[in-house]
Amino acid sequence: MRVGSANSRVIRHSGGRGLRFAGFAGSGFHIVLRGTCWLITEHQQPVELHPGDVVLAPSGAEHGLSNRPCALRELSVLMPVQPSPEPADFEFLCGAYRLTHGNAPQYLRSLPGLLTVSLDYERHPQLNALIELLEADVSSAVPGAGATVPALLDLILVHVLRRWHELNATEHAAPADTAIAAAVQQIHAAPQHQWTVARLSEAAGLPRTSFTRRFTEALGQPPMRYVTGLRLNRGAQLLRESDAPLATIAREVGYATEFAFAGAFRREYGISPGRFRRSGAAPVRIGGMSEDRAHTAE
Template sequence: MDLMSEVIRMVRVGRVSSRLIRHSDPRGVRFPAFAGSGFHIVLAGTCWLITEDQRPVPLRPGDIVLASAGAQHGLARTPRALADLPPSAMGPIPPAPGPCDFEFLCGAYWLEHGRAPQYLRALPALIAVSPDYDRYPGMRTLAELLKAEAGQARPGSAATLRSLLDLILVQVLRQWHEQHGTMPGTDDPAVAAALRQIHDHPHRQWTVGRLSDVAGLPRTAFTRRFTTLVGQPPMSYLINWRLGRGALLLRETDASLATIARQVGYSTEFAFSSAFRREYGVAPSQFRRASSAMPMAEVPATPE
């Protein structure tokens, strides 16, 4: 299984939005935490990425900031404390006219139920990437296309926006992993073997003992190594992966709950429904109805 592709499919369970912002307030702007994942692409000017517990990071045109699991952060013309930044007005608001200090694109996957996949939550909360646009010229094209689509309500714009966000997120994750190593846990052969079995065969009746056998490690050593590298114990990861796959099947197929339950490793529809409700806060049937009624992308507001 292509893990990155599967993760992208999981965040697509939510709705997407994009917005162009031209910022001229010297106080900067703060983006509150949210359930989902999002990114900013700096288009013009310079600014600083402001977080709660890390030193400010300078950003220049072309840089991309990824909030892998929706962590609170801010952007400002000069370094300052996050608490001092005024909150951003959320929603599809048209960009302010006139000159600005810096200009950037926002793209986000909003998860009304559940959280970002564990793979994304295992990454640093805020990632700043300086893409090599000479090596990856397609990144510049993607940014230009997203700018053209952001804030537009043209035929096909919802589908186009979703695809553009997917492509940009893939490129950011690829470049991050090229610079900082492989995906969480996959550089350890033992943990990678267990992850591969979970991802490819979530329906199997896995236990810590069976997964440790796959990894070729004693149970205690396997559990400790898996938790350290992946960010949560093996069975917790397995449950999250199963439910994430279940959410995808609820959104993308018309399979019955009993069929989905079996495909993701639950013996009964009741067991799957109970676990799903604990994680997502709604019953699977409600989640499916809400997903069907949910717009693919946020419709921009009309300027007055």
């Protein structure tokens, strides 16, 4: 998610029916800070929320928050405004990673469109500390927020997902496939290695056909597609977070030349590595087609 743009803000709402959040490519959450409100969706019954409750949109599903039960169509789309100092019906902290025309990772897209989690802050005091830090950083213009906000979003998302899996283990957990886990562990340890299906199936101790089938079932994509996605995601992170030359980044993520890396990057994200680095924008996926495919590697 780090290749997307990280945003966070505190929203205070009073009067009217509530607020609607349009669907978007990425992942986000709301944490109710004060007051009570209702989660409104298109097809499910409203869910009452209390301070400390979390709404997680793993792949950016449309939804709303209201001070009373209603239909989603009755809510107005949120417009960006400065929070008022006046008392509010309810107040919540938002955080999101936005991927321009992209998709959230397969794992997040495999989850339900909207999750609600009631957190035990006495049992997990570290999560309360993370929320307080994020609220403080987004409530005032403090130096370094550009670095701290993405890190805090990462940690809060992980803690919320852990808690949700604890509460829904019987219903949603898939059986662990230790053979596939071993192969994935090796891919992550050395994505630059010249992996093939044969080498990965050997690492998993499985025949190639059985390995490919089980890998695809477990991760939602074939092995080499997973390897390519991981390499390019790491490449995107290095483009954003370092000033290393393109040739160096290409070698670090498993491409022999910067031109091979640039071509794969454009096919995956629809933008050249050079333009991505200069703009600071999230990659743009366009169905595997590149909007700048006529350009040479930058």
